Amino acid sequence: MVPLSWYLLVAAALFCIGVYGVLARRNAIAILMAIELMLNAVNLSLVAFWRYLHPAVTTGQAFALFVLVVAAAEAAAGLALIISIYRNRETVDVENIDLLKG
Amino acid sequence: MTLIQAVFALLAILTLGAGLLTVLSRHLFHAVLYLILSLLGVAGLFVLLEAEFLAGVQVLIYIGAISILIIFAVMLTRGMARNPGPPLNNQSLAAAVIAGLFFVLLAPVIAGFPWPQTTQGVPADTIEALGRSLVDPNQFALPFELASVMILAALIGAIFIAREKR
The missing domain is CATH 1.20.5 (Single alpha-helices involved in coiled-coils or other helix-helix interfaces)
Incomplete structure (x- = not known):
């Protein structure tokens, strides 16, 4: 059987890849995709904890489901915002979206 | 190495490799395709963890809905796709250092902690x-x-x- 720590290591690596994507990408859609990677990493560790610690209790799976729901809502609202910004500013490059910069 | 561990290693490489290509690829559309591959890898890991329902939901919602939504957004903002320019900003090196350090910080803790483990199987009526x-x-x-x-x-x-x- 695969040890729990392997799953957690994969999840941690996936999360760090997401962190790098959020910090380093210039395109707003790419940043959103990196956030999806991070949410997936969290889900992976939640399900791994569920399987290895309390498989008889459904809490771990339920939490993963709620994370999925929030991810869907976040994607819908975030992409709508990006499309709206693109319509007004003709760019989705976060370097150029600096309306609030003093 | 048992068969299950080999499958795990394959899925982990698929997930992490595709995830890395997602954040690194120059073309946004390729990045979306790699993201789909990475999400598929996570779905495979869910199957390996015996969370079949979540694996199905992952395929339906992430690959079926969210990815399509992202593809729509890429298509609608195609001015960027035609002339991508450099995909990374000028703080990408610092970002790589931060993300790498975070992993270096996490990995020994995860690997060293004596995780309690049940030998309990998943009940048949989990769903x-x-x-x-x-x-x-x-x-x-x-x-x-x-x-x-x-x-x-x-x-x-x-x-x-x-x-x-x-």
Whole structure:
């Protein structure tokens, strides 16, 4: 059987890849995709904890489901915002979206 | 190395490799395709963890819905796709250092901690129990209803924000 720590290591690596994507990408859609990677990493560790610690209790799976729901809502609202910004500013490059910069 | 461990290694490489290519690829459209591959890898890991329902939901919602939504957004903002320019900003080196350091910090803790492990198998009626717990007032009925309200709010908000103003 695969040890729990392997799953957690994969999840941690996936999360760090997401962190790098959020910090380093210039395109707003790419940043959103990196956030999806991070949410997936969290889900992976939640399900791994569920399987290895309390498989008889459904809490771990339920939490993963709620994370999925929030991810869907976040994607819908975030992409709508990006499309709206693109319509007004003709760019989705976060370097150029600096309306609030003093 | 047993068969299951080999499958795990394959899925882990698929997930992490595709994830890395997602954040690194120059073309946004390729990045979306790699993201789909990475999400598929996570779905495979869910199957390996015996969470079949979540694996199915992952394929349906992430690969079926969210990825398509992202592809739509890529298509609608195609001015960027035609002339991508450098995909990374000028703080990408610092970002790599931060993300790498975070992993270097996490990895020994995860690997060194004596995780308690049950030998208990997954009950056969897990999906039924999950479904019941979502509508059970003593468990997740309230978060479940809140989630549906939030989805509705996100839906209406997304339509309102993204629609053409006249």
